[in-house]
Amino acid sequence: MAYRETEKMRNRKAEARRRIIECTYGCVAGGGFRSAQITRIAACAGVATGTIYRHFESKEHLFAEVFRIATQREVDKVAEALATEGNVVTRLETALRQFADRALRGPVMAWSLIAEPVDPKVEEERLKFRRAYAQLFEQAIREGIEEDSVPDQDARQSSTCLVGAIAESLVGPLSPAQAGATEPAETNDHDPLVDSIICFCMQGLTGTRR
Amino acid sequence: MAYRETEKMRNRKAEARRRIIECTYGCVAGGGFRSAQITRIAACAGVATGTIYRHFESKEHLFAEVFRIATQREVDKVAEALATEGNVVTRLETALRQFADRALRGPVMAWSLIAEPVDPKVEEERLKFRRAYAQLFEQAIREGIEEDSVPDQDARQSSTCLVGAIAESLVGPLSPAQAGATEPAETNDHDPLVDSIICFCMQGLTGTRR
DNA sequence: ATAAGTAGTGAATCATTATTCATTCTTTGT
DNA sequence: ACAAAGAATGAATAATGATTCACTACTTAT
Numbered sequence: 001m002a003y004r005e006t007e008k009m010r011n012r013k014a015e016a017r018r019r020i021i022e023c024t025y026g027c028v029a030g031g032g033f034r035s036a037q038i039t040r041i042a043a044c045a046g047v048a049t050g051t052i053y054r055h056f057e058s059k060e061h062l063f064a065e066v067f068r069i070a071t072q073r074e075v076d077k078v079a080e081a082l083a084t085e086g087n088v089v090t091r092l093e094t095a096l097r098q099f100a101d102r103a104l105r106g107p108v109m110a111w112s113l114i115a116e117p118v119d120p121k122v123e124e125e126r127l128k129f130r131r132a133y134a135q136l137f138e139q140a141i142r143e144g145i146e147e148d149s150v151p152d153q154d155a156r157q158s159s160t161c162l163v164g165a166i167a168e169s170l171v172g173p174l175s176p177a178q179a180g181a182t183e184p185a186e187t188n189d190h191d192p193l194v195d196s197i198i199c200f201c202m203q204g205l206t207g208t209r210r
Numbered sequence: 211m212a213y214r215e216t217e218k219m220r221n222r223k224a225e226a227r228r229r230i231i232e233c234t235y236g237c238v239a240g241g242g243f244r245s246a247q248i249t250r251i252a253a254c255a256g257v258a259t260g261t262i263y264r265h266f267e268s269k270e271h272l273f274a275e276v277f278r279i280a281t282q283r284e285v286d287k288v289a290e291a292l293a294t295e296g297n298v299v300t301r302l303e304t305a306l307r308q309f310a311d312r313a314l315r316g317p318v319m320a321w322s323l324i325a326e327p328v329d330p331k332v333e334e335e336r337l338k339f340r341r342a343y344a345q346l347f348e349q350a351i352r353e354g355i356e357e358d359s360v361p362d363q364d365a366r367q368s369s370t371c372l373v374g375a376i377a378e379s380l381v382g383p384l385s386p387a388q389a390g391a392t393e394p395a396e397t398n399d400h401d402p403l404v405d406s407i408i409c410f411c412m413q414g415l416t417g418t419r420r
Numbered sequence: 421a422t423a424a425g426t427a428g429t430g431a432a433t434c435a436t437t438a439t440t441c442a443t444t445c446t447t448t449g450t
Numbered sequence: 451a452c453a454a455a456g457a458a459t460g461a462a463t464a465a466t467g468a469t470t471c472a473c474t475a476c477t478t479a480t
Contacts, residue, residue: 168374204414
């Protein structure tokens with residue numbers, strides 16, 4: 001026999017795959033999924049278009065994976081905010097703020113994840129993504145109900161509403177039409193927009209204005 | 211000279227245009243914008259594909275117009291619910307219920323208007339559509355604040371959150387993946403899903419659980 | 421060095437639809 | 451009836467990009 005896949009080769013392939021994903025991510029963060037054509041991704045990753053198909057079954061599969069990765073990054077941040085010590089209500093508020101702040105910090109990617117028109121396969125991922133957020137919130141709300149810091153309610157429904165309220169509030173400002181209108185260089189974490197979103201959400205949850 | 215456009219001709223043209231719009235509407239209500247190809251629309255309207263371009267500059271223009279019309283129908287219903295006599299809070303609740311009930315009644319159209327991936331031109335209309343709803347709610351909220359039945363708040367922001375919360379709550383049930391899961395033949399107006407959405411929304415607005 | 425197997429290449433192909441436009445058909449005024 | 455103008459037609463074209471695949475280049479084991 002002759003050639004047998006070796007560790008070195010496996011690494012090299014993994015590296016190419018990684019680079020393709022990274023470049024796709026970059027394209028999306030720069031101009032949305034729309035701007036991420038195979039040709040451009042290939043050029044950016046320094047491979048031929050055909051090579052991409054050795055690593056991914058189709059463009060949609062590649063997109064779905066990139067979407068998942070981007071999503072995971074965001075969801076993890078929110079999960080982190082929810083996992084701290086302390087009062088459920090405060091943690092929820094921090095988590096909501098994290099969500100909104102991060103979106104405004106990386107508006108193109110956020111828009112792609114939340115609202116850009118995408119192919120059905122990717123849209124499926126989007127539904128999962130939103131469910132993932134909702135589930136985090138849902139869990140926290142349940143805890144809150146348990147410990148009586150949040151009034152009894154349909155936790156699942158409320159969490160869905162939270163996600164919707166934030167997403168909707170962000171769609172306008174994130175829209176490509178508004179590109180540049182919001183300064184992404186904002187180092188300050190206190191956007192009044194975010195404050196009023198959170199105000200509504202917390203009241204929806206707790207019935208208490210703050 | 212000879213031919214000069216006459217009333218009869220004007221009517222005939224208007225009728226063709228109307229039919230094209232109606233057929234497009236039908237296609238969308240049946241299978242979303244995705245399923246509304248020019249060929250199919252033309253066949254359904256009993257005209258040649260080229261004829262469509264005598265009435266509309268492009269497919270996107272046609273879609274945008276159909277979107278506007280479909281939208282207007284929905285928005286009007288909500289506006290109607292808001293225009294009745296009586297307490298602002300009650301009217302808002304009725305309006306929210308109207309929104310959700312109608313969506314569940316015509317799930318494919320609702321999904322197309324709220325969440326189906328569409329071309330940029332149509333997406334623009336969608337943003338307007340959501341703003342239109344929000345503005346109706348915003349106005350009502352202002353009235354409520356005025357008459358002290360609703361606590362003081364950022365009416366614009368709250369209204370956006372309302373739209374988001376409802377839309378998000380509906381996206382799951384309306385998704386084509388869920389097609390048929392919800393019986394559209396529901397003659398009864400009391401879907402528990404709708405109740406819990408509204409419960410969250412009203413509390414977000416008024417701080418009062420009901 | 422050689423052979424066998426695998427990865428990479430990218431121009432060519434395919435697929436999908438919207439759109440065009442040369443031609444035909446209708447309407448209208450004389 | 452005829453000519454002028456417009457409307458309708460729909461097969462052909464265009465445009466966009468994803469995907470393929472015959473070929474080349476590289477890796478490995480002997």
